[in-house]
Amino acid sequence: MLQVSDSDFEKLANFMITNYGVNLTKKKHLIQSRLNAVVSNGKYGSFSDYVQYITSDRATKEDLRVIMNKLTTNHTYFMRENSHFEFFSDVVLPELEKKYESKKSLAVWSAGCSSGQEPYTLTMLMFDYFGERRKSWNLKMLATDISNHAMSVAKRGSYTEEDAKDIPAEWKNKYMTRNNGVYTVTPEVRKNVIFREFNLMDPIKFKSQFDVIFCRNVMIYFEADVKEALVKRFYGASNDGAYLMIGQSETLDKDVTPYKYISPATYRKE
Numbered sequence: 626m627l628q629v630s631d632s633d634f635e636k637l638a639n640f641m642i643t644n645y646g647v648n649l650t651k652k653k654h655l656i657q658s659r660l661n662a663v664v665s666n667g668k669y670g671s672f673s674d675y676v677q678y679i680t681s682d683r684a685t686k687e688d689l690r691v692i693m694n695k696l697t698t699n700h701t702y703f704m705r706e707n708s709h710f711e712f713f714s715d716v717v718l719p720e721l722e723k724k725y726e727s728k729k730s731l732a733v734w735s736a737g738c739s740s741g742q743e744p745y746t747l748t749m750l751m752f753d754y755f756g757e758r759r760k761s762w763n764l765k766m767l768a769t770d771i772s773n774h775a776m777s778v779a780k781r782g783s784y785t786e787e788d789a790k791d792i793p794a795e796w797k798n799k800y801m802t803r804n805n806g807v808y809t810v811t812p813e814v815r816k817n818v819i820f821r822e823f824n825l826m827d828p829i830k831f832k833s834q835f836d837v838i839f840c841r842n843v844m845i846y847f848e849a850d851v852k853e854a855l856v857k858r859f860y861g862a863s864n865d866g867a868y869l870m871i872g873q874s875e876t877l878d879k880d881v882t883p884y885k886y887i888s889p890a891t892y893r894k895e
């Protein structure tokens with residue numbers, strides 16, 4: 626395997642923090658192994674050349690995509706941290722239905738959606754909750770990620786038997802089709818989710834203000850100040866009373882966050 630020198634590693638790790646928030650300063654081995662094939666494919670003479678190129682203005686959008694696809698951790702699964710989904714159905718949706726009974730429109734964002742399990746789960750929950758009433762509602766579901774590889778899996782909406790093992794049978798019947806052991810979400814569910822490639826380090830300029838933001842298991846890789854600034858941007862992009870859900874192993878510093886703590890990993894804009 627090609628070796629990266631300490632100074633090149635430091636340069637690349639700083640580049641990742643500055644541009645994507647991702648802290649890989651303790652992940653030298655991971656960087657080396659995940660980028661080995663990219664560097665040795667002939668286009669670059671050495672790791673050093675690659676680091677020089679990727680951190681320069683010459684790096685193309687496509688090459689930046691490749692490095693993000695390699696260095697992001699996209700691990701996710703259906704029904705992950707299910708207590709949030711129960712809270713969403715039992716508390717959040719009834720609240721929003723009442724709040725928006727006349728305009729009949731709400732907006733949810735899965736920020737760092739990876740291969741799509743989270744936004745599809747949220748859509749199925751909304752479809753279940755609203756039932757026939759959903760036809761008169763605009764249930765906006767935005768799903769974003771920096772990894773276009775993960776997003777292309779998400780857009781396809783097809784999952785293996787193993788991926789789908791925790792999805793309730795009732796949902797598989799209602800919201801998925803099965804073909805040769807592959808489960809695919811129905812077009813109705815898929816069309817409800819708007820997928821966008823988006824770097825969470827960028828200013829948030831989506832058309833809607835959000836009622837719920839799920840940003841789970843994304844900020845664990847971020848430096849404290851990067852996370853704090855992002856949480857402030859989430860707050861600014863949210864309606865009053867909106868919720869922010871973070872990963873169950875994460876917390877927000879109560880002395881700095883503008884959000885009110887509701888329950889573990891669940892916060893609210895008051």
Ligand SMILES: C[S@@+](CC[C@H](N)C(=O)[O-])C[C@H]1O[C@@H](n2cnc3c(N)ncnc32)[C@H](O)[C@@H]1O
Nearest residue numbers: 645697699701737739771772824825841842843
């Ligand atoms: C571990 S997955 C979490 C997926 C899902 N939210 C969950 O909890 O199962 C983290 C995702 O965050 C994305 N990510 C990391 N840094 C990002 C950034 N700066 N902007 C947007 N997405 C980012 C990664 O590409 C990855 O898909």
